Amino acid sequence: MKRALAIMVGAALILLLATLTLVVMPYLQMSAEQVPPDLKPYTEQQQRGRQVYIANGCVYCHSQQPRDPSFAPGDKARGWGRPSVPGDYAYDEPHLLGTMRTGPDLFNIGARQPSIDWQLMHLYNPRAIIKGSIMPSYPFLFRHVDEPVEGDKVVNIPPPYGPESGKIVATEDALALAEYMLALDHTYPAPTLPTLPPKTDEPKENRAP
């Protein structure tokens, strides 16, 4: 029994050591990191949209972490923005960094596509806007009504993607999600980024999806 116990205790100790280096130390270092002054906390609606993003698993296809251009040149050149820093995520809980780019990075989607109508139309059916997109449509975030009533957010879907008759109206969830998309705008300068070139504005010319 002594030896069996020793193996198990040894195994546990090694894991605790790893926890120290990979969990505790990064936590201490990163929680001391400066929060960029221009970063705004999420509004209640944006936070709700973030929850819709989580519930529907957008993170499995989209990252939110442009890499340093000196390391991965494509990221910035595609208009995805400057490299992100820990402070950018100060209000993110849980984090949504993502590990796939089946779709493009969304760290600055709010700056690239600032129109809420674009966002809603794209959610209703991505192919209505981008030919050949493989992103799923989210019809369940919308209602199909004969006559929109006062206060309804009508989304005009170009044929043939819309319904034959009646109107498509965004639900609260769809609106919240679209607002969250618009909130994803990190074009402000990051104070902790040493490699950032002198304060020029982010180039916005490259508005690939």
Added chain:
Amino acid sequence: MTPTIAILLIITFVLSTVGLLLLIWTIANNQFSHGQAAARTIFSPGEEGHSEDRARPADEPFTGDTSEQAQAIEARWTADQSSRTAVLTWLSSSVFWLLLGSFFGLASSIKMHLPEFLTASEFLTFGRIRPVHLNAVTYGWASMAGIGVALFLIPRLFKTSLVGGKYAVIGGFIWNIGLILGLSAITLGLSDGEEWLEFPWQVDLLFVVGGAMCAAPLLLTAANRNVEHLYVTSWYLMAALVWFPILFLIANLPFAFPGASGATVNWWFAHNVLGLWVTPIGIGIAYYMIPKILGRPIISYQLSLIGFWSLALFYSQVGIHHLIGGPIPTWLVTLSIVHSVMMSIPVITVAINHHGTMMGNFGRLKDSPTLRFVWIGALMYTVASLQGSMEALRSINVITHFTHYTVAHAHLGMYAFLSFILFGAVYFIMPRLTNWEWPWRKLISLHFWLVSIGILIYVVSLTVAGWKQGVALLDAAMPFMDIVKMTLPALQARTLGGALMTLGHLVFAFHFIAMLMRQGAATEQPTLFRPAIKENAQ
């Protein structure tokens, strides 16, 4: 010298010191000097040289030449029977989750090239069925089958009956309830939002309890053991069962880790599920099955111990290679890359042992289903791991990180390595628990070919397409939509490969149920790929 580099140096120093101390301790305690004697503990007296699978037509079952040897065989049969209920609970559940997970995987795959497939319902949107797939196959299939096999091996390894098997049965029920609740939560949109940690933390407690209830019989049985040496398989199994509850508990501490540090905890956990949970189980099983079926001990027991401790030291620190280029301190990424490369040490030692023991015996792959599945699994462990070490290098990772290449690697590891070994183990275990042979040889063959061809298509197509996708993503001159179009054929090929794998799983599950219901003719001979003893011998 910047403070971060200083920190890095201190860590590396502490690590190597601890590693060294451990090594000195093991040597001082004679762990190494038993050497090959320990490698032989898995054989009952006189059994060495006889295959437990009787893979060769000429092999007679070994029943013992003396009464003492016969008694040892008898005792092993008793040990096997002692774990029966517990093992069957975990294995049957795992087969169910494998089927469920396969259908969700296949549906996810189809959705990636047919984006209008099943979009009407929020419960079936890609972003929900994909995590259901991952969690069902990881915590349902791989973990439950792994625990089931571990419960079978523990009494054998300790040469005694399983003590406290009923805790494991109860643990199995709790685990299943956890899966049902967790997967339903994801479907209803109540995910916690981090990959590999989607289950709401309240549900996660069930897994900690269920897992701990399996550790209980392990400890009780270890206390009762009748062997002097602890065979290397028991090292891996014991460590895995210690690691998992700790990992799962820390990573799920609700709301403890916000923002970017949450990402480090997330990936520290996710890779530890792979490295410190499913991998030790997989390697441990191969360390048992290969020598047992060949009837010869592993070639170097010393190496196997070095492999074990170096796996523990290095694998526990690799998690951050999932965040290369991400918004986290550079020293942290570097630390994980260094350890990822160092992982080649345990990988190569394990490879020498597994494949070295096979040397000269490859002919038996033609007969023994267990050996064929397990050895191919072991080989794919070597391949996936060496690939992983490369993939962790900055220069490679910058290309592969966000692409389908990673998904191919994931299935090479979780499927071609782990699932193959689990399949092989199930083929070995079931006849010994039910005292019934597998009814249809052809079905085993069919299962093998379906899943082998399926995973081959899966991995090759996504590896090639993922690499091209990664190269193209770095070049902003290539429009994003062109890259999407470029990957479409591979995504379709994945659906084909995945459909073959799913079919294979249906065959496997059917055969498993038939086995439980004792279908087919009663026979004394093991069901092997080729007609065994009588039909061949004359």
